[in-house]
Structures are given as structure tokens and as C-alpha cells.
Amino acid sequence: MTRVITYGTYDVLHIGHLNLLKRAKALGDYLIVGVTSDDYDLSRGKINNTQSLMERIKGVRETGLADEIIVEEYEGQKIDDIKRRGIDIFTVGSDWTGKFDYLSEYCKVVYLPRTEGISSSQIRSDNKHVRIGVVGHSAYGSKFVNEAKLVNGVEIVGFWSNTQVILGQHRRATDADHEQEDPVIYDTYDELLAASDAIYVTSMPENHYKNSLDALKAGKHVLCESPGAYTRSEYQELRRIALENNLILMDGIKTAYSTAYERLVLLAQSGKIGDIVSVDSVCTSLSSGIYSKDIDLSVTWNSMCAWGVTALLPVFQLMGTDYIDKRIYSSFLNKEFNMDIFTKVDFIFDKGIASIRVGKGAKSEGNLVVTGTKGYIYVAAPWWKTDYFEVRYEDQEKNERFFYQLSGEGIRYMIASFVKSIDLGRNLSYITADESEAIVGVIEDFNARRNMIEFGQSI
Numbered sequence: 267m268t269r270v271i272t273y274g275t276y277d278v279l280h281i282g283h284l285n286l287l288k289r290a291k292a293l294g295d296y297l298i299v300g301v302t303s304d305d306y307d308l309s310r311g312k313i314n315n316t317q318s319l320m321e322r323i324k325g326v327r328e329t330g331l332a333d334e335i336i337v338e339e340y341e342g343q344k345i346d347d348i349k350r351r352g353i354d355i356f357t358v359g360s361d362w363t364g365k366f367d368y369l370s371e372y373c374k375v376v377y378l379p380r381t382e383g384i385s386s387s388q389i390r391s392d393n394k395h396v397r398i399g400v401v402g403h404s405a406y407g408s409k410f411v412n413e414a415k416l417v418n419g420v421e422i423v424g425f426w427s428n429t430q431v432i433l434g435q436h437r438r439a440t441d442a443d444h445e446q447e448d449p450v451i452y453d454t455y456d457e458l459l460a461a462s463d464a465i466y467v468t469s470m471p472e473n474h475y476k477n478s479l480d481a482l483k484a485g486k487h488v489l490c491e492s493p494g495a496y497t498r499s500e501y502q503e504l505r506r507i508a509l510e511n512n513l514i515l516m517d518g519i520k521t522a523y524s525t526a527y528e529r530l531v532l533l534a535q536s537g538k539i540g541d542i543v544s545v546d547s548v549c550t551s552l553s554s555g556i557y558s559k560d561i562d563l564s565v566t567w568n569s570m571c572a573w574g575v576t577a578l579l580p581v582f583q584l585m586g587t588d589y590i591d592k593r594i595y596s597s598f599l600n601k602e603f604n605m606d607i608f609t610k611v612d613f614i615f616d617k618g619i620a621s622i623r624v625g626k627g628a629k630s631e632g633n634l635v636v637t638g639t640k641g642y643i644y645v646a647a648p649w650w651k652t653d654y655f656e657v658r659y660e661d662q663e664k665n666e667r668f669f670y671q672l673s674g675e676g677i678r679y680m681i682a683s684f685v686k687s688i689d690l691g692r693n694l695s696y697i698t699a700d701e702s703e704a705i706v707g708v709i710e711d712f713n714a715r716r717n718m719i720e721f722g723q724s725i
């Protein structure tokens with residue numbers, strides 16, 4: 267009996283898959299189909315499968331061609347499967363020609379002709395087409411545009427900015443038609459809104475509320491860099507309008523979408539380190555330019571908005587949003603522009619304490635430590651874009667390390683989640699509305715100098 271094995275994602279099963287499975291089956295007597303797990307796909311950069319693993323397995327089963335279906339979960343599994351399952355032939359489509367020659371050491375390798383003109387990516391793009399307009403300036407915006415290219419079904423229509431910041435080498439909307447590839451610059455927000463289904467807001471934080479409000483009122487979905495507003499009441503208003511109009515409103519904190527961070531939160535919540543007693547997060551990036559007399563502070567994010575929102579994420583996700591009290595300690599470079607060099611915020615919760623330290627005008631070790639009654643989680647700097655973390659115990663022999671693939675700092679996963687939310691009409695954000703609002707609340711108090719002690723040389 268000739269045993270054949272083939273692997274694939276088999277998302278939204280199509281005629282190309284069916285042809286491949288028929289040809290694979292014809293190569294022998296017994297066909298094993300390996301369907302990739304969601305995690306494995308994520309680790310190899312396939313980020314926006316439409317169907318779950320179970321749905322994809324169901325699709326393959328319904329073809330009636332597979333004698334056995336297995337799940338492919340890790341790099342290197344193919345060798346293991348071939349050896350342990352007594353495989354004679356390994357086969358895949360010709361788009362992989364040459365890539366699996368190394369398996370010929372273990373069995374025969376056959377590349378079958380690929381069916382032209384169809385793919386899961388194509389079907390996903392055709393099914394959902396979301397046009398996103400970007401509000402704000404280039405640094406974040408450009409990264410976002412590059413990452414969006416990797417998400418099926420997303421088109422970046424262009425930029426608009428209410429500041430005078432140079433937007434990079436993009437064409438103006440009036441210079442070109444919208445079919446061309448590069449995003450263009452729009453002269454007015456109304457024009458950008460008219461051309462978009464959804465808006466990504468990465469303007470200066472004081473404009474987030476107004477930019478998001480205008481977008482929601484125009485019936486557009488919103489992905490906004492945190493803080494989503496400057497006051498809790500403004501944020502509540504945005505949320506209400508989004509809910510009333512079935513629009514998606516999501517916070518754009520990319521760290522929430524990094525796999526290692528997400529798994530860390532789940533692990534901590536599962537009791538792996540016992541009860542959580544303290545969360546301590548530090549985020550700094552010394553931007554010495556802020557000390558220069560030439561810098562325009564009116565278009566520069568301060569430490570609390572640039573870093574505070576990310577540092578607050580694990581605090582609220584692990585301790586909850588109902589803190590009993592907090593104290594803010596800040597050193598300002600320039601109070602007129604609200605530019606803090608370094609800020610520390612201490613929280614007291616019912617079940618524990620937390621603290622964040624953030625700075626653009628000072629440098630520190632950017633790690634995250636979650637202290638528990640049985641052990642602690644340690645994430646080395648820069649924790650906000652990490653691909654691994656450690657769970658440590660008193661008995662060091664029990665320590666464990668967890669590694670996860672991180673692509674695009676989490677941005678592409680965030681965009682995929684935003685687009686899927688729009689598609690399903692259900693908010694799939696990794697950050698709850700309560701968490702977003704709690705972050706806004708801290709920024710509101712910071713701006714009002716509430717519960718604040720200032721230190722250092724403020725002017």
C-alpha cells in the first residue's frame with residue numbers, strides 16, 4: 267500500500283484545493299492530509315485565515331478524499347510525520363517546487379501542478395474589501411501602510427493631516443486617480459472620509475477625539491491610536507455613537523496584538539504564577555531631540571501619550587480597571603506643551619498594586635514584571651515588542667521560557683483584527699472598551715495635573 271501525505275491551510279476550500287487532493291490521492295492508496303493549526307499559520311506569517319482550524323478540517327473532510335486528517339502544529343513536523351507514519355510519498359502544489367527537496371531523504375517528493383487563477387488569498391480579498399484612510403503624520407502612518415499591504419482585502423486610500431508635518435513623498439489626491447498603488451494626500455478630511463470605509467487615526471493625541479468623532483458621524487469605522495480621547499466623557503461619547511451606528515471603534519495599541527504578550531496575559535490569568543500581586547511595566551525611548559531648541563513640541567507626542575498607553579495595557583488587563591487610588595509623578599521639560607520627560611504612575615487595587623514608568627527624555631530598562639504568589643513573569647526589554655517571556659519560580663529548575671513569532675510588531679495582526687471586526691460586525695479588539703476608557707482616564711488626570719506630584723526642573 268502506497269501512503270501519501272500532503273499539507274496545507276485549506277482556508278475557504280476552492281477548486282485548486284480539490285484538484286490537488288484528487289491528484290494526491292491518485293498517487294497512492296492512502297491519503298493523509300495535514301491541516302495547519304492557527305498558531306502554526308500565525309508563526310509562518312499567514313495572519314488572516316477566514317476559517318477556524320475546525321472549519322478548515324471540515325472542508326477537507328467533506329471532499330471525501332482524505333483517508334486521515336492530522337493537524338500540522340510546528341516547524342519540522344513533516345519529517346516526524348513521514349518517519350512515524352510510514353509515508354512513501356510527500357506531495358504539494360508546484361508553487362512549492364524545490365522547497366521540500368530536503369524531505370527526499372525520507373520519502374519520494376512530488377510537486378503536483380497548481381491550478382492557475384485561484385487561491386485562498388484571492389477569495390479573501392474579493393470577499394472583503396476595506397478602504398482605510400489614514401489621519402495623521404508619517405512615522406506611524408507609513409509603518410501602518412506597509413503592514414496593511416500584508417493583510418488581505420485592505421486598501422489604504424490615502425492620508426490627511428491637520429498639522430503641517432511633512433507627510434513623506436506621497437502624491438496629492440488631486441494629482442492622480444485612486445487606482446494607483448501609493449497612498450495619496452487629501453486636501454480635506456471630508457474628501458478622505460468620502461473615499462474611505464474606515465479611518466486609522468494617528469494624529470496628535472489632542473485631535474483623536476475630534477478626528478474619530480467626525481469619522482463615526484460620517485459612518486466610518488475607526489481604529490485610533492490610544493488614547494482614544496482626552497477625557498473619559500469624550501471617549502464614552504465616541505463609544506456610544508459607534509454602538510448606535512453599528513460601527514467598529516478600536517484602540518490601536520499594537521502590543522496587545524503581539525502573540526507573546528497576548529499569551530502572557532492568558533497565562534497570568536490562568537493562575538500559573540498564583541494570584542497577581544503586582545504589575546510593573548517600564549517603557550522608555552530616549553529621544554534626545556526633545557531637548558533641542560529647534561524641535562516643534564506642538565507636534566511631538568509627550569511621554570505619557572507616546573508610552574503611557576502601552577505601559578498601562580498590562581496593568582489594566584491583569585489587575586482590572588477599578589483601581590482604588592493612583593499617584594502620578596512627572597518631570598516636565600515644557601509645561602505649555604505638556605511635554606513630560608519622565609513619568610511614574612503608582613496604582614492601588616483591591617488585590618494588589620501596579621506601577622508604570624515611561625519617558626522620552628530619560629532612559630531605563632524597559633521590562634515588564636508580573637509578580638504572583640507562586641512565581642513571576644519576566645519580559646525583557648523591549649517588552650512591548652517581544653517574542654518571548656519567562657515564567658520564573660523560587661526553584662529555578664521549574665522556570666519556563668515561551669517563544670512566539672512576532673511579525674510587524676503586532677501591527678498587521680491589529681489590522682487583520684480590525685478588518686475582521688468590520689466584516690463580522692462584531693468588535694474583536696484585544697482591548698476592551700473598559701480598558702481603553704481607563705487609559706483615557708489616566709491621560710485625563712495627567713493633563714489636569716490631578717493626583718500629581720511634579721519633580722525635577724519644570725518650566
Ligand code: CTP
Pocket residue numbers: 273274275276277282283286357358359360361362379380381382383384385386387388
Ligand atoms: N493549491 C493548488 N492550486 C491552487 C491553490 C492551492 O494546487 N490554486 C495547493 C497548494 O499548492 C497546496 C494546497 O493546495 O499544496 C494547499 O494550499 P493552501 O496554501 O491552503 O492554498 P492557497 O489557496 O495557496 O492559500 P493562500 O492563498 O492563503 O496561500
